[in-house]
Amino acid sequence: MVTLKHLAEQLNVSISTVSKALHNSEEISPDTIERVQALAKHLNYKPNKVAISLKNSKTNTIGVIIPDILNHFFAKALLAIEKEASKQGYNIITCLSNEKKGKEINSLQLLSNGSVDGFIMSIAEETQLEKNVDHINAILRQKIPIVLFDRVSDQIECDKVIIDDFGAAYEATKHLLSEGRKHIILVSGIDNLNVGQYRTNGYIKALKDANNYTNEPIIIPIEKEDKIAETIQNLYKNYPSVDGIISIDNTSGVVALQKALKLNYKIPEDLSVIGFSDDNVLEFTDPKLSTISQHTLDIGKASVKLLIERLNNKEYVKPTTKTIKTKLILRETTK
Amino acid sequence: MVTLKHLAEQLNVSISTVSKALHNSEEISPDTIERVQALAKHLNYKPNKVAISLKNSKTNTIGVIIPDILNHFFAKALLAIEKEASKQGYNIITCLSNEKKGKEINSLQLLSNGSVDGFIMSIAEETQLEKNVDHINAILRQKIPIVLFDRVSDQIECDKVIIDDFGAAYEATKHLLSEGRKHIILVSGIDNLNVGQYRTNGYIKALKDANNYTNEPIIIPIEKEDKIAETIQNLYKNYPSVDGIISIDNTSGVVALQKALKLNYKIPEDLSVIGFSDDNVLEFTDPKLSTISQHTLDIGKASVKLLIERLNNKEYVKPTTKTIKTKLILRETTK
DNA sequence: CTGAAAGCGCTAACAC
DNA sequence: GTGTTAGCGCTTTCAG
Numbered sequence: 001m002v003t004l005k006h007l008a009e010q011l012n013v014s015i016s017t018v019s020k021a022l023h024n025s026e027e028i029s030p031d032t033i034e035r036v037q038a039l040a041k042h043l044n045y046k047p048n049k050v051a052i053s054l055k056n057s058k059t060n061t062i063g064v065i066i067p068d069i070l071n072h073f074f075a076k077a078l079l080a081i082e083k084e085a086s087k088q089g090y091n092i093i094t095c096l097s098n099e100k101k102g103k104e105i106n107s108l109q110l111l112s113n114g115s116v117d118g119f120i121m122s123i124a125e126e127t128q129l130e131k132n133v134d135h136i137n138a139i140l141r142q143k144i145p146i147v148l149f150d151r152v153s154d155q156i157e158c159d160k161v162i163i164d165d166f167g168a169a170y171e172a173t174k175h176l177l178s179e180g181r182k183h184i185i186l187v188s189g190i191d192n193l194n195v196g197q198y199r200t201n202g203y204i205k206a207l208k209d210a211n212n213y214t215n216e217p218i219i220i221p222i223e224k225e226d227k228i229a230e231t232i233q234n235l236y237k238n239y240p241s242v243d244g245i246i247s248i249d250n251t252s253g254v255v256a257l258q259k260a261l262k263l264n265y266k267i268p269e270d271l272s273v274i275g276f277s278d279d280n281v282l283e284f285t286d287p288k289l290s291t292i293s294q295h296t297l298d299i300g301k302a303s304v305k306l307l308i309e310r311l312n313n314k315e316y317v318k319p320t321t322k323t324i325k326t327k328l329i330l331r332e333t334t335k
Numbered sequence: 336m337v338t339l340k341h342l343a344e345q346l347n348v349s350i351s352t353v354s355k356a357l358h359n360s361e362e363i364s365p366d367t368i369e370r371v372q373a374l375a376k377h378l379n380y381k382p383n384k385v386a387i388s389l390k391n392s393k394t395n396t397i398g399v400i401i402p403d404i405l406n407h408f409f410a411k412a413l414l415a416i417e418k419e420a421s422k423q424g425y426n427i428i429t430c431l432s433n434e435k436k437g438k439e440i441n442s443l444q445l446l447s448n449g450s451v452d453g454f455i456m457s458i459a460e461e462t463q464l465e466k467n468v469d470h471i472n473a474i475l476r477q478k479i480p481i482v483l484f485d486r487v488s489d490q491i492e493c494d495k496v497i498i499d500d501f502g503a504a505y506e507a508t509k510h511l512l513s514e515g516r517k518h519i520i521l522v523s524g525i526d527n528l529n530v531g532q533y534r535t536n537g538y539i540k541a542l543k544d545a546n547n548y549t550n551e552p553i554i555i556p557i558e559k560e561d562k563i564a565e566t567i568q569n570l571y572k573n574y575p576s577v578d579g580i581i582s583i584d585n586t587s588g589v590v591a592l593q594k595a596l597k598l599n600y601k602i603p604e605d606l607s608v609i610g611f612s613d614d615n616v617l618e619f620t621d622p623k624l625s626t627i628s629q630h631t632l633d634i635g636k637a638s639v640k641l642l643i644e645r646l647n648n649k650e651y652v653k654p655t656t657k658t659i660k661t662k663l664i665l666r667e668t669t670k
Numbered sequence: 671c672t673g674a675a676a677g678c679g680c681t682a683a684c685a686c
Numbered sequence: 687g688t689g690t691t692a693g694c695g696c697t698t699t700c701a702g
Contacts, residue, residue, distance in 0.1 A: 001392075001449060001477075003679055014689045019681065029687055044477070046448040050394065051679035053385045054694050057336075061428070069410050069417075079404050082431045086441075091450065093396070094429040096417045106421075113381040114336065114695090115426065142336075142379070228619065255619050262621060284563065284590050286597060338695055349673045354697060364671060386695035389678050449679090 002045045011035060022047075053114075061091045062307060063111040065121035067099050067151070073250055073296055074122065076278055077149065080300025081120055088308055090117075099125040105135040117311050118145040120303045123153060129192055131155075147307045149299055151193060152321075159306040160321040161299050165195045168292045168326040169202030172246050172274045175328060177210050179272055179335045181244035184215075185235065187256060189222040189249035199248040199276070228252050232259045245273045253277070257285055257333060273333040287332030298324045337380045346370060357382075388449075397642060398446040400430045400439060400456035402486070408585055408631055409457065411613055412484065415635025416455055423643055425452075434460040440470045452646050453480040455638045458488060463528055466490075482642045484634055486528060487656075494641040495656040496634050500530045503627045503661040504537030507581050507609050510663060512545050514607055514670045516579035519550075520570065522591060524563065524584035526556040534583040534611070563587050567594045580608045588612070592620055592668060608668040622667030633659045 004022075008015045013032065021028045021036035022045075028036075039045075053059045062085055066074045078094065085092050093116055095107035104124045111119070119139065127133060133155050140146055140158055149161040169186075176184050186203045190196035204217045218239065222231045232255050235242070245260075247253030253275025257267070265271045267287055275291040302322050310317070339357075343350045348367065356363045356371035357380075363371075374380075388394045397420055401409045413429065420427050428451055430442035439459045446454070454474065462468060468490050475481055475493055484496040504521075511519050521538045525531035539552045553574065557566045567590050570577070580595075582588030588610025592602065600606045602622055610626040637657050645652070 001679095005679075015679090016681080016690075017688055020688090023681090027687060032687080046444075048389075048449040048679050050385055050388045050449045051694090052681085054383075054389050054678090054696095055680050055682095057694070059385065064429075069404075069414050070407070072405070075404050075410050078429070079431060079433075082404075082429060086430070086438075091428050091430075091446070093426050094399075094413070094417060095421070095426075096414060098414075098418075103421075109381075111426070114383040114385045229621070251619065258619070258621050284586065284593070286564070286593050336695095340695075350696085351674075351698080352672055355672090358697090362671060367671080383695050386678090387697085389680095389694090390696050390698095392678070 001048065002040075002043045003048065004045075006043070007036060007039055007045060010039060057114075059115065059117055060089055061093055061116045062304070063095065063107070063116035063119045063121075064092045065095045065097055065104060065107050065119060067097050067122050067124045069096050071250055073150075073278065073294065076296040077122070077300040077303075080297040081304055084301045084304035088304065090304075090308070097124040101126040101130060101132075101135075108135055108139050112139050112142060112144055116144075118147070118307050120147045120149065120307055122149050123151040125192060128153070128194060145307060145310045147303045147310075149303045151195060153194070157319055159310060159319045161302045161306065161324060162195075162321065163294055163299070163324050163326050165198035166202040166205070168276075168328075169199040169246065169248060170206045171202075171326075171328050172292050173203045173206035175330070175334065176244040176246070176272055176274070177206065177213060179244070179268075181272060182213070182215065183239065183242050184213075184244035184246065185218045185220060185239060185242050187220045187222065187232070187235065187245060187247045187249075187252045189225070189228065189247075189252050191219075191221040196248060203246060203248075222249070222252055228255050229259070232256050236260070236263055243271050245271065246276075247274070248276045250275075250277050253289055253291070254285055257287075257289055267333050268335045272335060274328075285333075290331045290334040291329050293327045293329050295324050295326065336383065337375075337378045338383065339380075341378070342371060342374055342380060345374060392449075394450065394452055395424055396426045396428055396451045397639070398430065398442070398451035398454045398456075399427045400432055400442050400454065402432050402434050402457050402459045404431050406585055408485075408613065408629065411631040412457070412635045412638075415632040416639055419636045419639035423639065425639075425643070432459040436461040436465060436467075436470075443470055443474050447474050447477060447479055451479075453482070453642045455482045455484065455642055457484050458486040460527060463488070480642060480645045482638045482645075484638045486530060488529070492654055494645060494654045496637045496641065496659060497530075497656065498629055498634070498659050498661050500533035501537040501540070503611075503663075504534040504581065504583060505541045506537075506661075506663050507627050508538045508541035510665070510669065511579040511581070511607055511609070512541065512548060514579070514603075516607060517548070517550065518574065518577050519548075519579035519581065520553045520555060520574060520577050522555045522557065522567070522570065522580060522582045522584075522587045524557040524560070524582075524587050526554075531583060538581060538583075557584070557587055563590050564594070567591050571595070571598055578606050580606065581611075582609065583611045585610075585612050588624055588626070589620055592622075592624055602668050603670045607670060609663075620668075625666045625669040626664050628662045628664050630659050630661065 004015045004018045007018045021033045097104040147159045152160045207217050245256050257273045275289045278294050278296045339350045339353045342353045356368045432439040468488050482494045487495045542552050580591050592608045610624045613629050613631045
């Protein structure tokens with residue numbers, strides 16, 4: 001690795017002269033600047049990032065903790081985060097908690113030693129279940145800023161980026177009601193997450209608010225990822241007269257659609273299905289699945305912006321929560 | 336941030352004493368060690384990673400460049416890389432090239448300044464198309480090791496992790512032949528990638544090697560991601576007598592299956608479909624798609640191991656190429 | 671047993 | 687216009 005020292009020695013000048021020359025300092029003669037920059041270029045000199053970080057107590061690196069990278073939502077969020085971070089001159093160190101609290105704690109601990117300037121994260125499932133977020137608050141107490149996105153917690157006082165989960169489910173349910181559906185069922189693979197609860201509440205509220213809807217809300221939880229097919233199968237067996245399905249997780253909507261087709265439900269005549277996911281996902285279904293779009297790219301982008309804003313702010317400002325709009329996208333599985 | 340200096344001042348000892356005490360040095364009295372460690376714990380002291388990196392000229396960080404994080408294969412590879420890296424005490428800085436050569440160059444440049452000890456990457460589509468990998472070789476010339484996985488290049492001399500693309504497609508085709516299929520078509524969304532070529536060649540070779548197969552190989556390229564449905568639609572229109580389909584990319588197999596079902600092909604009686612992807616992916620199709628499994632986790636893990644091995648090796652060793660076995664997983668879309 | 675000092679690569683205040 | 691110096695936080699050799 002080429003250093004200032006190397007350049008200085010080769011040119012018989014001092015290290016600081018080289019440093020200044022490379023920064024086009026007014027103090028240095030045009031001639032020296034020329035020579036220094038020429039050699040630097042020739043030797044492919046690059047300022048050592050680690051040294052600069054140490055000097056500035058600033059790494060220009062963001063720690064990103066993702067619960068489940070195989071979940072399309074989080075993959076897309078990561079995409080957006082990386083893009084915006086890169087645009088603003090930041091690198092991201094990616095940690096995957098795999099929904100485990102232990103891994104989450106570990107990552108926060110390991111990176112809170114000057115490795116990163118701040119964190120962007122979504123809370124692991126296990127953490128949400130145990131309702132214990134001390135490890136996250138511990139980081140905040142060390143004055144390392146955190147932005148939470150999607151899966152947040154009331155117990156943590158920091159910047160947050162969320163969607164209006166309640167409203168999104170409310171709107172989707174409303175739509176099915178407007179279609180004249182009389183037997184709307186909600187399927188949830190994320191019953192254990194706060195966002196799952198909010199969405200479920202939106203669904204329930206919409207049904208309660210409806211004048212002419214007589215059935216009780218029915219919520220079908222999916223215990224485990226590998227039980228989706230089985231659960232959906234049972235749904236149709238137990239509620240053959242279902243005429244509207246809202247899936248509030250990323251995948252079960254697709255399965256619900258497939259099984260329905262197999263059982264010869266006419267879609268959307270007999271049955272409407274609405275999934276929960278970003279645009280473009282699952283567009284390969286036939287008929288194309290109607291979905292509540294999460295605008296995932298906006299979520300990621302907003303998270304980065306919030307974090308960098310806070311990093312640049314010298315004085316403390318109150319944490320803000322940014323709500324990203326959702327959009328009900330009616331494709332072919334709704335009337 | 337708590338530093339050695341803070342501890343030293345509080346305890347009225349020197350910085351070096353503190354440092355040694357924290358490392359349980361024999362030189363330091365048990366009593367001092369006690370006091371130092373107690374205070375360190377109390378103040379939640381963590382050695383500054385940046386300073387250590389600078390001191391050691393070693394960051395324990397790997398730069399990972401992923402072409403397309405929304406592609407399930409790469410997401411899973413990242414998962415495996417992160418897991419193994421984390422296990423071995425490394426962080427990963429993730430860069431997403433989004434298949435662009437420019438972004439790839441940028442990432443390599445930006446991180447080759449001491450930010451990372453080495454790279455793990457898969458080559459961007461654009462780079463493969465332009466057949467120019469100077470930017471990658473430039474990094475190697477700076478003695479920064481790189482491990483290429485999946486999408487590699489003969490023009491680069493470094494450690495590589497690949498699968499036997501040719502053999503995998505050959506085997507899958509063989510299987511369809513053994514089913515007695517007479518009209519096997521290959522669908523490729525990755526015609527422009529080397530791996531796509533290798534897989535295609537495997538398919539062609541298997542057909543040529545067959546004694547009693549009379550039809551010519553038929554390769555249906557998919558121009559753009561959003562043309563999958565249309566392309567598949569045309570396939571069935573132009574070749575209604577197709578009785579075997581091999582998809583060599585991650586997604587088109589699913590679409591082929593769906594469209595076939597819609598057209599009332601009996602699967603697998605009339606038509607067998609084999610996709611190309613890892614286990615567990617696309618398991619939600621009904622019938623469940625048979626696939627060539629890539630053992631993506633092994634690919635990621637092997638990449639990390641190769642890189643760290645090289646980082647630990649003081650003297651130069653010849654680059655190796657590791658081939659990860661694939662496995663033909665027969666589920667419900669083959670006889 | 672403890673401390674002083676040098677150095678990793680860089681920047682910047684301060685001489686000359 | 688150029689150089690010296692100190693310091694970011696840490697480790698480590700060498701002195702005491």
